[in-house]
Amino acid sequence: MSGKLNLDEKFSLFADHWRPKVVASLNGQDVKLIKVQGEFPWHHHDDADEFFLVWKGTFRVEFRDHIHRLNPGDCIVVPRGIEHRTCADQEAEILCFEPGGVCNTGNLADETFTAHGGVKI
């Protein structure tokens, strides 16, 4: 019927960067965990706002005209249509809320970074 999950346990199950893992789905939305390190390409999502919560580490959300630096407990909404990229100098762990089926690179097809769909863990 329903079960609890633990974020640290779920993060321990994978090591790859920039590959979102779906840990829960509800109301057409996904709850995803992402390990990040390095620099993600610039992109936007035409039809999806994204919510990020930093669970561990330090994370940057960069827009063309300003940068947000986020630490654990910091959150941000990236509105649909707004070009952005995400970066982390060292590995960070991120929780993301967004509609089910969103592609991580949005309008961009990138050989390295695009991860279609969501892998459930």
Add this chain to the structure above:
Amino acid sequence: MSGKLNLDEKFSLFADHWRPKVVASLNGQDVKLIKVQGEFPWHHHDDADEFFLVWKGTFRVEFRDHIHRLNPGDCIVVPRGIEHRTCADQEAEILCFEPGGVCNTGNLADETFTAHGGVKI
């Protein structure tokens, strides 16, 4: 355009229990913070699944036939239509992700606990 927020800072802005505060809205969904202590009444939501993440403290999500005990970093989805209640022996801080406009007591109108709509902070 967008701004970051910090969960600890937002939780420090209010003290009342069982009164959800909306800190972000996206894709028709709300991200709410709730301080809980005591026992919430049994209820269900006809059209809304609910996601809870424990930020601080210990929290119980009780169903009629089983109980989940959650600590910081633990999450749970309460599916729509399923009767449940939430409890905390001592104050706990909870993040909730659910559709915008959901009433906290669902099908139940309760003089003490029902908080219509969401107060934004």
